[in-house]
Amino acid sequence: MTEPFRPKSILVTGGNRGIGRLLVLELLRRGHHVVFTARRPDAGETARAEYSRLVPGAQVEWWPLDLASLASVRGLAGTLLREGRRFEVVVHNAGTLAPPPERRITADGLEETLQIHTVGPYLLSTLLLPALARPSRLVFIGSALQEPGSRGVPVRFRFDDPFLDAEYHPDRAYKNAKLAQLWLAREWERRHGGDGVHADDVCPGFVPVTASATARGGMRLLLRWVLPLMPFATTPRAAAHLEADWAERDPALPGGAYFDGARVTEPSADARDPELARAFWALLERWAPTRGQPHG
Numbered sequence: 001m002t003e004p005f006r007p008k009s010i011l012v013t014g015g016n017r018g019i020g021r022l023l024v025l026e027l028l029r030r031g032h033h034v035v036f037t038a039r040r041p042d043a044g045e046t047a048r049a050e051y052s053r054l055v056p057g058a059q060v061e062w063w064p065l066d067l068a069s070l071a072s073v074r075g076l077a078g079t080l081l082r083e084g085r086r087f088e089v090v091v092h093n094a095g096t097l098a099p100p101p102e103r104r105i106t107a108d109g110l111e112e113t114l115q116i117h118t119v120g121p122y123l124l125s126t127l128l129l130p131a132l133a134r135p136s137r138l139v140f141i142g143s144a145l146q147e148p149g150s151r152g153v154p155v156r157f158r159f160d161d162p163f164l165d166a167e168y169h170p171d172r173a174y175k176n177a178k179l180a181q182l183w184l185a186r187e188w189e190r191r192h193g194g195d196g197v198h199a200d201d202v203c204p205g206f207v208p209v210t211a212s213a214t215a216r217g218g219m220r221l222l223l224r225w226v227l228p229l230m231p232f233a234t235t236p237r238a239a240a241h242l243e244a245d246w247a248e249r250d251p252a253l254p255g256g257a258y259f260d261g262a263r264v265t266e267p268s269a270d271a272r273d274p275e276l277a278r279a280f281w282a283l284l285e286r287w288a289p290t291r292g293q294p295h296g
């Protein structure tokens, strides 16, 4: 006998455009309730209106969130808790594929790309713990680019220079942030998996069309018109389907999984190292303290 369909309540960050937009639409079409975030009110409202039009009867709402501001993260968590929201899935999709050419330090004193991909999602998930169902699942949207040997400037996360004071490069900022995101997902699973709040890290594959939106110069044209034709590229729709399948994964299944764009596999030795994951978690706790925070 098949289980009757039960809609899940799903939070998707960065749900106004790119893969996030198609993911929200796919989840709504599958009958789930979606709360998504957007940085700008006009983008959030325009996207919500479009989703309601395309999926009649959809239960969808949006809230503002800028992960480059811990005050914004605390604000959203506080609002969702006060509103009594409960989630079975959180998809940490928001991200910046084209970090700035020059290093940017946020008002919180952190390197911007690392904050957007790790510190903000860590803080949001931790503050939302009382609103997460048991079992539930966090899906971190990762990138196979964090693997050693991926094209371009190599990944090199130095614990004595996490903000890349000495060797900033936008590609390294992105790769380091995605490596650190894997540490976050794996350490989250170690700490919270036993309580039923699981975490996985999922790369949707290489999606040049959405990556082109924030690319610069000739790279933008290449990503938009040439690379989508390559056999190693995937479409935004396929990426969104894959992510939606992860969001629908049986929440009781253990987490800590890594999907590299093609299969569930083991990430690099550094990404698997539990000591590095613990060390990174200690930094997260220092950068974004949650103890003594009112939940709501």
Ligand SMILES: NC(=O)c1ccc[n+]([C@@H]2O[C@H](COP(=O)([O-])OP(=O)(O)OC[C@H]3O[C@@H](n4cnc5c(N)ncnc54)[C@H](OP(=O)(O)O)[C@@H]3O)[C@@H](O)[C@H]2O)c1
Residues within 6 Å of the ligand: 013, 014, 015, 016, 017, 018, 019, 020, 038, 039, 040, 043, 065, 066, 067, 068, 092, 093, 094, 095, 096, 097, 116, 141, 142, 143, 144, 203, 204, 205, 206, 207, 208, 210, 211, 213, 214
């Ligand atoms: N495209 C790929 O090939 C690829 C491959 C592997 C993994 N990924 C990952 O997939 C995710 C989505 O990528 P995408 O291709 O859909 O990118 P995208 O089209 O550039 O969309 C990024 C989304 O994140 C939001 N965002 C950016 N900075 C933010 C911030 N500071 N606070 C809150 N939201 C922010 C954007 O909002 P705005 O509209 O306000 O900018 C937008 O909604 C990212 O995590 C990316 O790293 C992408």
